[in-house]
Amino acid sequence: MNGFDFIAEMLSSLIVDQALPNANHRTALYFIGTMLKQRGLDIDAVRHAHAIREYFRDSKHTLEKARKDYKSQHLELTRRFLAEVLGSAQSGRLGRILAYSLMNSFAASSKDISFLTGPAMEDE
Numbered sequence: 001m002n003g004f005d006f007i008a009e010m011l012s013s014l015i016v017d018q019a020l021p022n023a024n025h026r027t028a029l030y031f032i033g034t035m036l037k038q039r040g041l042d043i044d045a046v047r048h049a050h051a052i053r054e055y056f057r058d059s060k061h062t063l064e065k066a067r068k069d070y071k072s073q074h075l076e077l078t079r080r081f082l083a084e085v086l087g088s089a090q091s092g093r094l095g096r097i098l099a100y101s102l103m104n105s106f107a108a109s110s111k112d113i114s115f116l117t118g119p120a121m122e123d124e
Helices: 003-016 025-038 049-065 070-096 099-112
Strands: none
Touching: 003 025, 003 049, 003 070, 025 049, 049 070
16 A cells, blocks of 8 residues: 555545544544645645535535445545645655555654543543
């Protein structure tokens, strides 16, 4: 799996599975955008505002239909969206970043916020 596929699957899963409690599409996109910035890639929200609104609308429509294959449909929608907003140069660069490199980056970042879910929180 390359980096582009990893990011597409992560964004789609965050939205479809609602993996971020009390979160929404913007939160999931911001989360992924933060990971991409760590690798020198950027989703220009101002320049791609229309594409982002369309993605959110189409994503919600896909989820509302909830057909048997809605997860694969949502993943394909997410791949098209990311290819559009990242452009061919950034998409190609992301494709060359190995998924485990992104996962390691994510794991390192999550240590910074481990206090939110660590043993200290269980004592309260």
